């Protein structure tokens with residue numbers, strides 16, 4: 001039945017080069033990708049500094065930077081729920097039909113596997129370096145190196161909304 005779609009859940013706080021390489025990898029194997037922007041209700045904390053809307057903006061900018069055809073990409077925010085067992089069904093309510101789930105997150109992989117989906121564990125692209133936690137820690141330290149871990153347009157966007165300042169204000173040191 002026509003197009004093959006992969007579901008790619010993540011928090012994207014913020015999206016970095018590892019995410020964009022992963023999205024490219026997925027689109028080499030599937031016709032379309034559904035990016036689930038998880039924990040959509042969260043923002044303004046150290047682990048989740050950016051709103052779902054801001055994460056959509058950043059993902060779009062980065063995808064344009066790397067030349068990905070946006071007509072092959074869905075971006076859908078999904079809030080968290082208390083009940084892990086029911087979460088795959090919850091996600092299904094918000095997204096178009098999909099064939100497989102791509103996730104390196106053991107909980108996400110397990111929940112969708114038990115629910116009956118094909119689950120693919122993707123390669124990690126330079127995980128030590130390309131990690132959103134590392135990006136946020138560098139921002140907090142005032143180390144400009146964080147900019148090299150995200151596409152230039154994403155770095156500019158974060159600065160335009162005062163993202164680094166926000167992270168500092170909401171993080172107790």
Ligand code: NMN
Nearest residue numbers: 009010011038039080081083084087105
């Ligand atoms: O691997 P990360 O980037 O953490 O992304 C996974 C996303 O999926 C997170 O936003 C996480 O909160 C979400 N998730 C939600 C539930 C739930 O709502 N019960 C369960 C598993 C994963």
